[in-house]
Amino acid sequence: MQLRLEHIIDGLKQAKTFEALESNISGLRDSLGCDHVVYHSVNNTGAQWAALTYDPVWVNRYIAEDYVRIDPVVQGCLRAFDPFDWRRLDWSAKNVRAFFGEAREMGVGEQGYSIPIRGPNGQFAVLTVNDQSSDETWSGFTDQRAQDMLLLAHYVNQQALQIEQAGAPVQPQFQNLSPREIDVLSYMAVGLSRMQAADRLKISEHTLRVYIESARHKLNAANTTHAVARALILGLLAI
């Protein structure tokens, strides 16, 4: 079956609310002809949002048990950015095997293909396509649709970002903190010294001071401590 990519993308662009995007995810599942599609986003303030077709009972269980800590799919997406087949992941640990056994009972398919997305300002997302099929059928499916799925993952993410931005109040100038400024303030906020923060960010202490100063300026703060406090209150830091 040929995917009608343009049709799906047009549908995505119409989605102006998270609810509408959720129904698009279901539609995407039907177009792909697979069992499940999962979209999961974490923005730079740590806020999470997901649109998926899994059984809500499983989703609640996953959240309650904090399975995100051991889920190899999420762990894989956090560090790397190349799309991967679930068969490439390490499922051998005892607790991971138990986790996946439970997922299978809840209707999660054995085969999966996940596309990590690195978005603007440290945003991060993943689109997973999941199915119950043989190794051979699944390899054929992913080989044929790799690029379509890659593009779809990014269109879903773009639309989700747009919906998120439209819902937010008008953003004053302090929202224009650069990613570097946010990184620096985040490290200050968790108690790192200037030297340690500079070391982590692989920049010189001098450069670090420039970032602190520009962030302080944008936040109308009196000093570094004030800037960190302001940024925390405003929810700008990813800690």
Next chain:
Amino acid sequence: MLRYLYADQLADEPLLADTMFKDRAYQFRDRLKWDVTVTEAGWEQDQYDALNPLYVVWQNPDGTHGGSMRFLPTTGRTMVNEHFSHLADNRKIESAVIWECTRFCLSPDASDSVAAALMLGGAEVGRNFSLSHAIGVFSRPMVRVYRKLGWGPTILGSDGQVSTGLWEFSDAMRKHLCIKAGVLPATSSWWFSLSFNSITAAKRIRA
């Protein structure tokens, strides 16, 4: 051989990492006189090395670094968008199918075929991850090296010292680079699958 390593995997390869970042210091600070940061250990590293980028590395038989380059997706933070967008009419290049390639580096005693092999590694990345283009930041003399290998970039802009440009991925270019590098296409696929433990790639080799 060609290896494909994320930064966190490179940490398990102390000799390769040490020689790679020292070769980068030699090329970018000593030879090209770029204003780069070099650590006390003599490693050239910047903030993008902290984002767990993907490195394509030519590893010599003795385990040391022969050449390397660094990939990051343009949907996330990239050097070209944060520092060099003025070279391309202030346009930001953000696309699911374009990755940024920077820090193309050759060890001082690398043979000509290493440059070709590295370009082949780039072509493998494009092919296996369904990418259309790579966007790069490079010094002007490198343009000649790329052109000599038959895969020159489309230049987007230049400030005299540094240029940005686009490379288009294609199967034909991959084959061409296999010949230039003296590497069989099957060998190149095998190296890629070793790094990514990819079932798909392993199947392609058998096919």
